Amino acid sequence: MKMHFCIPVSQQRPDGLGGRYVLYSVYLDGFLFCRVRYSQLHRWNEQLRRVFGNSLPPFPPKHYLAMTTSMADERRDQLEQYLQNVTVDPNMLRSDVFVDFLKLVQLDTFSITTKKVSLDIFLPDGRSIKVEALTSDTAERVLEVVSHKVGLCRELLGFFGLFLIQFCKEGKLSVMKKLVDFELPYVSLRSSEVENCGIGLRKWYLDPSLDSRLMDCRVAIDLIYMQAIQDIEKEWAKPTEEQKQKLEALRKEDNQTKFLELSQEVRHYGYVQLDPCTCDYPEPGCGAVISVGNNEISCCVTLPDNQTQDVIFQMNRVKCWQVTFLGSLLDMDGPQQTLNQNLELRFQYGEDSHWQWFVIYTQQAFLLSSCLKKMISDKMVKLAAENPEMQIEVPEQGKSRKYHVQQSQQKACSSFLPRKSKIKIVEVDCGFGTIKEDL
Numbered sequence: 001m002k003m004h005f006c007i008p009v010s011q012q013r014p015d016g017l018g019g020r021y022v023l024y025s026v027y028l029d030g031f032l033f034c035r036v037r038y039s040q041l042h043r044w045n046e047q048l049r050r051v052f053g054n055s056l057p058p059f060p061p062k063h064y065l066a067m068t069t070s071m072a073d074e075r076r077d078q079l080e081q082y083l084q085n086v087t088v089d090p091n092m093l094r095s096d097v098f099v100d101f102l103k104l105v106q107l108d109t110f111s112i113t114t115k116k117v118s119l120d121i122f123l124p125d126g127r128s129i130k131v132e133a134l135t136s137d138t139a140e141r142v143l144e145v146v147s148h149k150v151g152l153c154r155e156l157l158g159f160f161g162l163f164l165i166q167f168c169k170e171g172k173l174s175v176m177k178k179l180v181d182f183e184l185p186y187v188s189l190r191s192s193e194v195e196n197c198g199i200g201l202r203k204w205y206l207d208p209s210l211d212s213r214l215m216d217c218r219v220a221i222d223l224i225y226m227q228a229i230q231d232i233e234k235e236w237a238k239p240t241e242e243q244k245q246k247l248e249a250l251r252k253e254d255n256q257t258k259f260l261e262l263s264q265e266v267r268h269y270g271y272v273q274l275d276p277c278t279c280d281y282p283e284p285g286c287g288a289v290i291s292v293g294n295n296e297i298s299c300c301v302t303l304p305d306n307q308t309q310d311v312i313f314q315m316n317r318v319k320c321w322q323v324t325f326l327g328s329l330l331d332m333d334g335p336q337q338t339l340n341q342n343l344e345l346r347f348q349y350g351e352d353s354h355w356q357w358f359v360i361y362t363q364q365a366f367l368l369s370s371c372l373k374k375m376i377s378d379k380m381v382k383l384a385a386e387n388p389e390m391q392i393e394v395p396e397q398g399k400s401r402k403y404h405v406q407q408s409q410q411k412a413c414s415s416f417l418p419r420k421s422k423i424k425i426v427e428v429d430c431g432f433g434t435i436k437e438d439l
Contacts, residue, residue, distance in 0.1 A: 002084050002085070002087055002088055003028065003029075003083075003084065003087045003180060004027075004028060004029045004030070004323070004366050004369065004370070005026060005027070005028055005033075005080065005083035005084050005087070006026075006027050006080055006325075007024050007025065007026055007027070007076050007077075007079055007080040007083075008025070008027065008325060009025050010022050010023065010024045010025065010072070010076050011023050011025070021037055021038075021039075022037065022038060022072065023035050023036070023037060024036055024037070024038070024041075024076065024079060026083065028180065028183070029177045029178075029180075029366040029367070029370065030177070030343065030365070030366040031164075031176075031177060031188070031191075031192065032109075032191065033106065033109075033183075034102070034105040034106050034108075034109040035105075035109045036105050036109075038060075038075070038079070040101075040105065041059075041079060041082075042059065042062070044097075044101045045059040045082075047097045047101070048086070048092065048095075048097055048098065051095060051097055052089070052091075052092060052095075055089065055092075056086065056092075057081070057082055057085035057086055058078075058082070059078075059082055060074075060075050060078035060079055060082065063075075086098075093181065093182065098182070099138065099182045102182050103136050103138065103182070103184060106183075106184050106187045107135065107136060107184070107187065109191075110187055110190060110191045112135050112186070112187055112190065113135070114134055114135055114136040115134065115135055116132065116133075116134060117132075117133060117134070117135055117186055118130050118131070118132055118133075119131050119132075119133050119142065119185065119186060119199065120198060120199070121142075121146050121162070121199055121200070121201055122165065122198050122199065122200040122201065123150075123200075123201055123223070123226060124200070124201065124202055124203075124223060124224075124226035124227035124230050125226035125227075125229065125230060126230070128198070129146070129149060129150070131145045131146055131149055132145075133145060133185075133186065134186075135184065135186045135187065136184060137184065137185070137186070138181060138182050138183065138184060138185075139161075139162050139179040139180065139181055139182070139183045139184070139185050140181040140182070142162060142185050142199075143157060143160065143161070143162055143201075144157065146162075146201055147160070150219055150223075151218075151219045152217065152219045152220060152223070153216075153217040153219070153220065156213075156214055156217055156220050158204075159203055159204065159205055159210070159213065159214060159220070160201060160202065160203055160204055160223070161178050161179070161201075161202065161203075161204035162178070162179045162185060162199055162200070162201060163175050163176070163177065163178050163179065163199070163200045163201075163202050164176040164177045164178075164179060164188060164189070164192060164194070164197060164198075164199065164200075165197065165198055165199070165200040166194050166195070166196055166197050167196045167197075167198060168196070171233075171234075172234060173234065174275050174364075175200075175202075175272060175364075175367060176192075176194055176197070176364070176367065177366065177367055177370075178204065178367070178370055179199070185199050201223070202227060203223065203224055203227055203270075204374070205270075205374065205378050205381075206270065206271065206272065206292065206293040206294065206371060206374050206375050206378055207270070207293075207294060207295070207375070207378040207379070207381075207382060208263075208264055208269050208270035208293070208294055209264070209382070210378060210381065210382070211224060211260055211264070211270075215257070221256055221257065221260070222256070224260065225256040225259060225260060228259065228260060228263045228269065229251070231268075231269070231270075231271075232244075232247070232263075232266070234273075236268060236271060236272075236273040236291070237263070237266050237267070237268050237269045237270075237271070238266065238267045238268050239266040239267070240267075243262065243265065243266055246262055247259060247262055247263070247266075250262065268291045268293065268298065270293050270294065271291040271292055271293030271294065271298070272291070272292050272293060272367070272371050273289065273290070273291045273292075274289070274290040274291075274292070274362055274364045274367070274368060275362070275363065275364060276288070276289055277289075277290060277360060277361055277362035277363075277364075278360075278361045278362075279299065279301065279358065279359060279360045279361065280358065280359040281299075281301065281311065281358050281359075282301070282303070282309070282311075283303075283304070285304075286301050286302060286303060286304070287301070287302035288300065288301050288302070288360065290360060290362065290368065292368060292371040292372070292375070293371075293375070295314060295315040295316065295375055295379065296312050296313060296314050296315060297312070297313040297315070297318075297347075297372075298310070298311075298312050298313075299311040299312070299313070299360075313347075313349055313358070315372070315375050315376070315379075317349055317350050317351060318347050318348070318349055318372070319347075319348040319349070319350055319355060320347065320348050321345060321346065321347035321348070321369065321372060322345070322346055322347075323343060323344070323345050323365045323366060323369050324343070324344050324345075324346065325342065325343060326342035326343065326344060343361070343362065343363060343365035343366070344359050344360065344361045344362075344365060345359070345360050345362065345365040345368050345369060346358065346359040346360070347372075
C-alpha cells in the first residue's frame with residue numbers, strides 16, 4: 001500500500017569540510033516526518049537491496065559533478081517516488097532494516113534520544129490511560145502495549161489504530177491523522193504544531209457492518225460502544241429523534257450489544273467527519289461538512305443563500321483522486337512543519353457515463369485520502385468473507401493478510417501533487433474496477 005510520502009522542499013547546508021550537502025524534508029500525511037540526506041537514503045537502499053534484491057524500486061543514481069537546479073529537482077522527485085513505491089511491499093514494511101532506519105531518522109530530526117516515557121492514550125470516551133513506552137517505540141508497538149493494558153484480543157488489533165487528535169473548544173475534537181505502524185507516537189506528538197493534541201485509540205474501519213467481527217471480545221465491544229456514544233454526542237452520527245430515544249433507553253439499560261445493533265441504522269454511524277471546509281460543488285466557494293464511510297463520501301453543502309444540500313458520492317463511481325499542495329514552504333527551520341495550510345483533494349466521479357472532477361479544500365486532505373483507501377480495503381475484507389473460494393493478499397500498512405475473493409488483486413493508492421509538478425498516471429486495479437490515480 002503506497003503511503004503519502006512527499007518531499008516538497010530541500011535545502012543546501014554547509015558541511016564540516018567547507019562543502020555543501022542537500023537536506024530533504026520528508027513529509028508523511030502532511031506532517032514533517034524527518035529530514036534526511038541523499039547519502040543516508042542511498043545507504044538505506046543498499047541495505048534493503050541486500051535483503052530484498054531486485055524487488056526494490058529504482059533508486060536515483062549518484063552524481064559526481066555539481067548538480068544543476070533542474071537535476072536537483074529531478075532527484076527530489078525521484079526520491080519522493082522511491083519512498084512512495086518502497087512502501088508497497090508489506091514484507092518490506094515489516095523488516096528490521098526498513099523500520100530501524102526510519103526510527104533513527106525520526107529521532108535524529110527532532111533531536112530526541114531513546115528513553116523511557118509515560119504516554120497518555122485517550123480512549124474513545126475521552127478518558128486517558130497511561131502506558132509506559134520508549135521514545136523509539138513505533139505506533140505498532142505502542143498499540144500492542146495499549147491493547148495488553150485494556151485487555152483487547154490481539155487478533156483484533158488490525159481493527160483499531162492510534163490517531164493524532166486535536167481537542168477543540170466546546171468538547172469538539174478533530175482527527176488529524178492516523179499514525180502509521182513505523183511512526184513514533186512520542187516523536188509525532190512532540191513535533192506536531194497542532195495545539196491541544198493527544199494520541200487517541202479509535203477503531204479503524206469504515207464499513208459499519210464489520211462491527212460484527214468484534215462481538216466475541218468484551219473489550220472490543222466496550223471500545224466501539226464508547227466511540228458510538230462519542231460520535232453521537234459530537235454529532236458525527238446523526239440519529240433521528242425516535243432513534244435517540246431508543247438509544248438512550250438502551251444506554252440506561254447498559255445493553256451495549258443492542259445499542260450497537262441499532263446504531264447500524266443511524267445515519268453516518270461509523271463515519272469519519274472532517275472539520276468544516278469548502279468545495280467547488282455545486283459552485284465554487286461553498287462551505288461543506290464531509291463525512292466518509294460505508295463506501296460513500298457524504299457532503300452537507302452550504303449554498304450561497306445559506307440553504308443546505310446533501311450530496312452523496314458513491315465510492316464505486318470514484319475513478320481516481322489526488323491530493324495537491326497549493327502553497328509553499330519558505331522557512332523550513334521555523335514553525336512550518338505541516339503541509340495542511342493549503343491542501344485540496346480532487347476526485348473524478350462518474351455518473352451516467354459522464355466523468356467530472358470535484359474538489360474539496362481541506363486541511364485534512366491526507367486523512368480524507370487515507371479514508372478513501374481504507375474504504376477500498378474494507379470492501380475487499382467483506383468480499384473475502386463472502387467469497388471463500390479464491391485467494392488474494394491485501395496489504396495494509398505493514399500487515400499482510402490473505403483472503404479469498406473473486407475480484408482481481410486490490411492495491412491501494414497514494415497521491416501527492418505539488419501544484420507545479422508534472423502529472424503522472426498510475427493505474428491501480430481494485431475491487432471497484434480500475435482506479436487511475438494522479439501522482
